[in-house]
Amino acid sequence: MSLLEVEDVHTYYGESHVLEGVSLEVEAGEVVALVGRNGVGKTTTLRSILQLTPPREGDVRYDGESLVGLETHEVADRGVGWIPEDRRVFAHLTVEENVRLSVPPGSDEEAGLETAYEAFPDLREFADREAGTLSGGQQQMLSIARGLVNENDLLLVDEPSEGLAPLIVENVAESLQSVAEDTTLLLVEQNLPLALDLADRFYVVDHGQVVDEGSTEGVTTDDERFERLSA
């Protein structure tokens, strides 16, 4: 049994049929990349798993249990976390408050803060600053730190390199590699070299469907399967 099973999921925005039968599986401990062009349904797949945009048909199973019909906070309680594409830090909360909020109730907030600051030492320096005043790279670090202390077994990571300078992207990639040592990742990423570097396997999404899949081992961006996407 896979940690995450997405089976023939159909999701709509109003009358717009966005996911037309997406199926994929993620094993515990894996890093799986969802790749594809803009607007093909990668982010909607993550939103459907989280029940932020619940699917109308199909099933999403986590650790064997269906997530369909649950509230998003109940999905999060089961250990599924989210690092969204535009970071979405709470701009008017301080860095420390952003991290504290992400520590699950009942867990040690101070220990959570230490975990975040050990992973991202810069955040300690900005602990009392409003998160909205941080740079894009710093906000991405905070977003990953939130996912880290949220005690998830599976993290859904959406476009972590979007809008960041190449040097910052390298830092983000290192951070995600570190997170992946303890956490399963389902990664949406348009930066193909980064996706292939981080992931064990990949799914190619096009027009709301999975059109290709495979192991990333030995695959390069020159692979004919990606040429179409890179173009």
Place this chain on the structure above:
Amino acid sequence: MTGALATVVEVFVSGMAKASLYAMMALGLTLIFGLLGVLNFAHGSLTMVGAYVAGLVMVTFAAGSSGLGAVVWFVVAALVATTLVGGVGAAMEVGLIRKLYDRPPIYQILLTFGVTLVLDELMRIVVLFYGQQPRADWRAALGTKPSFVDGNVSVLGASIPALELFEVAFGVLVVVAVWAFLTQTRYGLVVRAGSEDDEMASALGVDVRRVFTVVFALGAGLAGLAGALLMWDPAWGASVPLASETLLPAFVVVIVGGLGTFRGTVIAAVLVGMVDGVTTYFFNEGIITFSGISELMIFLILVGVLVVRPQGIAGQAEVGGH
């Protein structure tokens, strides 16, 4: 010189007392808008219900008590009004408003306006049933005011109505309590996060729906608490028109402060309260003879803020909503 200082102190305390009342009327409204994005037009009616409920407790149990006994009964009355009106708020959110979150704001406005009509008419019927006049202040409730808030106190040579000092103390206490809740507790942190991005908060494991209910109950409870304070004030008193009389200034304070912002609401309440206090003094002294000068000045502040800074003193261009 002493006379001038006494006048300044009198006007200042009078303004701060009004500021306290305005802050209490507006805080619940701004909390609800900040998190839920709902403009609750029933807020004034909830204040009015709070005034009657607190008055009922005082008239029934505290008539004739004085000193500490009266204070204890006032605390009980305030708690009963806060809890009961908070419960009404929770029922409103769960039973009515929750169904409309995905609709345009006009649905929520119409719904809460409908609730205000229902509450006002219900209270009118109940009050008439007991032989009272709905439009007149409930004298029995006004009469439960204990002697220590009935007289005047001398401060720096000024003769200050004790009720005004009581209102200032009570208002400061409530503002500090709400501030402490929002900034010093985990639930407050959850509320502030949910106000910014309820979807992200839910993805971090926050049961946003339950937070919505709690905040609506808290906002409504604050309206009830404001009612408990207003029942003793001769300028307000428990009456059915209290609903509309309090809704308008509450909206002005919330808009001037910036919709959904705690800090802005408190600053705006002080600003509006002080302007009200000063203009009332000028009218009472015969310097200005237009009786509606306070209301005029308050609405001029509103117009000025809307023209110069439409988002309010501490507001952002866009706040609240989903």
